[in-house]
Amino acid sequence: xxxxxxxxxxxxxxxxxxxxxDSFSWTCLIWMVREPKLFDGGDFLLNEPNYEIKLKNNRMxxxxxxxxxxxxxxxxxxxxxxxxxxxxxxxHFYFAIPLGDGSDLSLGNNKLPKL
Numbered sequence: 852x853x854x855x856x857x858x859x860x861x862x863x864x865x866x867x868x869x870x871x872x873d874s875f876s877w878t879c880l881i882w883m884v885r886e887p888k889l890f891d892g893g894d895f896l897l898n899e900p901n902y903e904i905k906l907k908n909n910r911m912x913x914x915x916x917x918x919x920x921x922x923x924x925x926x927x928x929x930x931x932x933x934x935x936x937x938x939x940x941x942x943h944f945y946f947a948i949p950l951g952d953g954s955d956l957s958l959g960n961n962k963l964p965k966l
Contacts (some may be wrong), residue, residue: 853946853947853948853950854945854948855944855946855948856943856944856953857941857944858940858941858942858944859941860939860940861937862922862925862938863925863937864890864923864925864926865924865961866924866937867922867923867925868920868922870919870920870921871919871920871921872916872917872919872920873916873920873944874916874959875944875945875946876916876945876947877913877915877945877946878913878914878916878943878944879941879942879943879944879945880912880942881888881909881911881939881940881941881942882909882910882938882939883938883939883940884936884938884939888936889927889929889936890925890926890933891925891926892923892924892925892926892935893922893923893925893937894906894922894923895912895922896920896923897914897917897918897919897920898919898920898921901942903917905964906938906945908961916944926933930960934947
């Protein structure tokens with residue numbers, strides 16, 4: 852890829868993501884939670900092919916953005932006495948922007964484009 856953009860998000864009680872696709876080439880998720888973890892849920896689902904990845908502090912997941920995915924609802928089992936005990940996610944989206952008119956990317960010249 853040639854470009855990227857990032858998003859920082861925070862999930863609290865009942866927050867979730869419904870199944871969706873991202874409009875990029877690759878998506879990278881990094882999860883962080885304060886310990887002790889005061890909630891259940893917040894797990895990542897690849898809806899097709901029906902695969903669950905459990906939330907774990909400092910876990911990173913990278914996948915093609917064209918895969919349908921979602922996040923299960925986060926439910927506090929103990930109400931925190933202060934803010935910040937939910938789930939933090941750093942999301943990096945990677946994508947390519949064509950360089951020039953594309954003529955420098957042909958397979959025949961075996962040269963990398965100059966950046």
